[in-house]
Amino acid sequence: xxxxxxxxxxxxxxxxxxxxxxxxxxxxxxxxxxxxxxxxxxxxxxxxxxxxxxxxxxxxxxxxxxxxxxxxxxxxxxxxxxxxxxxxxxxxxxxxxxxxxxxxxxxxxxxxxxxxxxxxxxxxxxxxxxxxxxxxxxxxxxxxxxxxxxxxxxxxxxxxxxxxxxxxxxxxxxxxxxxxxxxxxxxxxxxxxxxxxxxxxxxxxxxxxxxxxxxx
Numbered sequence: 001x002x003x004x005x006x007x008x009x010x011x012x013x014x015x016x017x018x019x020x021x022x023x024x025x026x027x028x029x030x031x032x033x034x035x036x037x038x039x040x041x042x043x044x045x046x047x048x049x050x051x052x053x054x055x056x057x058x059x060x061x062x063x064x065x066x067x068x069x070x071x072x073x074x075x076x077x078x079x080x081x082x083x084x085x086x087x088x089x090x091x092x093x094x095x096x097x098x099x100x101x102x103x104x105x106x107x108x109x110x111x112x113x114x115x116x117x118x119x120x121x122x123x124x125x126x127x128x129x130x131x132x133x134x135x136x137x138x139x140x141x142x143x144x145x146x147x148x149x150x151x152x153x154x155x156x157x158x159x160x161x162x163x164x165x166x167x168x169x170x171x172x173x174x175x176x177x178x179x180x181x182x183x184x185x186x187x188x189x190x191x192x193x194x195x196x197x198x199x200x201x202x203x204x205x206x207x208x209x210x211x212x213x214x215x216x
Contacts, residue, residue, distance in 0.1 A: 002040040002049070002118040004129075005088040013084075016094055017055060017064055020081045026158050026173040030058025037132030037201045039117040041106035048102040049092075052210075054133055054175070054201060061175040063210055065097035065107075073100060079153075098153035098160045098171055108145045108167055111137040111197045111213045135199040135210065168214045177208055 014035055021027045036054040043050060049068035054061060066081065067073075072093055073080075079099035086092050097103035109115060114137045120129040149165035158174035194214055198207040 002042050002051075002120055003046075004120055004122045005086075006123050007089070008087040010085045011082070013051075013053065013066070013094075016082050016084065017053060017066075020064070020096075021055070021057065021062065024173070025155055026160075027062065028058070028060060030060065031056075033057045033062075036061070039131050039133040039135050039199065040120065041103070041110060042118040043102050043106070045102075048100065050097060050100075050103050050106055052097070052133075054199070061177050063172055063175050065103055065171065067095045067097040067100040067103050069093045069095065069100075076100070096153070098155075098162055101148070104162055104164050104169065105145070105148055107169060107171070107197065107211055108148060108164065108213060110135070111169075111195050111211060112139040112141045112145050113137060114139050114141075133199050133201045135197055136207075137195065137197050139195040139213075166215060170212045170214070172210050175208055175210065177204060 014033065018033045021033055022029055034056045036056050038051050038053045040052075041050040047070070051068070052063060052065040055064055070089065070092060073095055076095055076099050079096040081094045081096060084092050084094060117131045117133070117135045120131055122129050146166040148167060151163040153160045153162045155173065158172065160171045160173055162169040162171070195212065196209050197211040199210045200207040
């Protein structure tokens with residue numbers, strides 16, 4: 001489960017994302033970015049927040065994984081999106097999560113073992129809060145995941161590739177929500193993974209592929 005605090009954020013997550021997107025090779029400036037929803041994975045150590053945002057801009061849908069840390073991630077200066085002041089947790093360093101080993105491990109685990117998004121536990125609320133984006137991995141591995149090595153992500157047209165030792169992860173940046181006809185699908189990648197992470201949100205009739213894993 002992911003524990004969420006009721007807090008004020010400055011700048012907001014959307015403000016950070018809006019400043020980050022135009023710098024990415026897979027983003028096409030077309031309209032103001034708007035949040036559709038988000039899903040979280042859990043850090044077993046409870047130190048790193050892992051949240052992936054689904055964002056609309058113009059006719060396209062983008063996926064923006066972020067990690068939130070209370071300290072700087074060594075060697076990841078290139079992927080630091082910015083910092084925010086969290087009224088409960090203090091200063092938070094916000095990274096493109098594709099460069100964060102905690103996210104990479106969580107994503108691989110979800111895909112290989114068939115996990116879903118983390119339950120959201122909000123301070124002061126007695127019941128878990130539903131996630132605005134639901135996800136599920138296609139794998140059924142019972143023995144966990146292989147050891148993963150850190151590797152710098154490489155982004156191309158619509159996809160980010162993470163070489164992580166025995167596994168190669170592919171994260172869709174442009175999400176194909178209508179493969180047959182929409183303008184968004186023209187720029188969306190085909191993931192071609194052995195196993196995938198699929199997601200769905202309000203207004204989306206069928207789940208879409210968000211990430212995939214390929215064994216080297």
